[in-house]
Amino acid sequence: MMHLLFDFYPFNIEVGGPFLGFYLPFVLVTLIGGAILRRMLVSRFIDQAPESASETGLWVRTPGSPYRSAPGWQSQSSGSRLVKGVVPQNDDLVAVAYLRRGIPGAANVLVTQAVGDKWLKAEANRGAEPTHYRIDPKATPSSEYQTGLHGYLKRQKMPIAASALTDAAKELVTLHEDGIKKALEQAGLLRSRSRVHRYVLFGLAPVVLNVVVASIRILWLQEIHRPYGNLLTVMIFATIIGIVIAYVGRKKSTLTASYLSWLDDATYSLRNDVQGGRRRDTADVGLAVAVGGGVLLATAPLFLGLRPALAAERDIALGDIDIDTTGAGTDAWWQARTPVESSSSSCSSSSCSSSSCGGGGGCGGGGGCGGGGGCS
Numbered sequence: 001m002m003h004l005l006f007d008f009y010p011f012n013i014e015v016g017g018p019f020l021g022f023y024l025p026f027v028l029v030t031l032i033g034g035a036i037l038r039r040m041l042v043s044r045f046i047d048q049a050p051e052s053a054s055e056t057g058l059w060v061r062t063p064g065s066p067y068r069s070a071p072g073w074q075s076q077s078s079g080s081r082l083v084k085g086v087v088p089q090n091d092d093l094v095a096v097a098y099l100r101r102g103i104p105g106a107a108n109v110l111v112t113q114a115v116g117d118k119w120l121k122a123e124a125n126r127g128a129e130p131t132h133y134r135i136d137p138k139a140t141p142s143s144e145y146q147t148g149l150h151g152y153l154k155r156q157k158m159p160i161a162a163s164a165l166t167d168a169a170k171e172l173v174t175l176h177e178d179g180i181k182k183a184l185e186q187a188g189l190l191r192s193r194s195r196v197h198r199y200v201l202f203g204l205a206p207v208v209l210n211v212v213v214a215s216i217r218i219l220w221l222q223e224i225h226r227p228y229g230n231l232l233t234v235m236i237f238a239t240i241i242g243i244v245i246a247y248v249g250r251k252k253s254t255l256t257a258s259y260l261s262w263l264d265d266a267t268y269s270l271r272n273d274v275q276g277g278r279r280r281d282t283a284d285v286g287l288a289v290a291v292g293g294g295v296l297l298a299t300a301p302l303f304l305g306l307r308p309a310l311a312a313e314r315d316i317a318l319g320d321i322d323i324d325t326t327g328a329g330t331d332a333w334w335q336a337r338t339p340v341e342s343s344s345s346s347c348s349s350s351s352c353s354s355s356s357c358g359g360g361g362g363c364g365g366g367g368g369c370g371g372g373g374g375c376s
Helices: 017-045 092-118 145-152 162-175 177-186 191-225 229-247 254-266 268-275 282-292 302-308 330-335 339-351
Strands: 121-122 131-135
Touching: 017 121, 017 191, 017 229, 092 121, 092 145, 092 162, 092 254, 092 282, 092 302, 121 302, 131 145, 131 162, 145 162, 162 177, 162 302, 191 229, 254 268, 268 282
Parallel strands: none
Antiparallel strands: 121 131
8 A cells, every 4th residue: 555655756766775875865964954944943933032121221220330321221121131232230140140150159149249238248357358247137138139148147146157158148049049040041041841842843853754754665665575674774873863963952042152142241341340449339240240250359359358258169061051950050060960070079169269259358348430341
């Protein structure tokens, strides 16, 4: 029956080598063409950026920060704030830092913001780096995460040790890790499970086509009692290769690299100014630490008192954080990813603490903004 129903090209090609001569190039073209087509369709059907800011709200005014704002401009009132064209602020900075350096990076932003808002202060230590901190129990924090950290520290005995402060900030980020990932997912910077499945299905389409073509030919050969072992072998290998291609890159949003690259460019001058001590506003320092890490504060005497409270952090490669990630950036997370190097990971983590954590001292301080800044 099959040889009658499919008595047309390419199924009725002469038995033997001629059909394999057709099928091998066909598989190659469908797999490569399918991968190219999927890449073109991803931005339209999978990695869709949410509504961005309007032209007049391109640079959102942050209360107390002069960074790239002009009198009379209105902040964006709707749509995601984690998009190109909108400078992140407040709790959005925690999400940016998490995407860059995981839980330790996000915790460093929280501590930086707390010191900048002046409800967390280092205790004087006779010219040396502070070892303990105190909070203002009557302060009103400026964001949800800050409120959570303030509430937790308010229940602790004062003064609190720098290490305990660091642990508290990391615990708070860990508690809110799912919420942070949800915000990144809504911004298209992390793929949801449904988007991951859609991406894989797009990649499996050419695999299914190859299997259907080969299966019809195999059934056709069975009816006329001809061998088909070579074709079956090629089909199996082609299917395995196609499945591997379908799953490659499934959790890595194509929006993430372009967004972080834009953010790097948009804050280049600002980060230099913060590192040089020319900018000290809470919003500016928080943004700089979220994008560049606590290392920016390492050489700035203005931020000397902040250094002991910052966690050791490491940059995380794009795609290493996905919607199923837990404990991103922690020692346990790094050890799980590199079990062979687990014996040296603790050493590298501690040795990098002095450089990655940055130097620091509060975000406050006298003086104006000074220096340049902004995006040129």
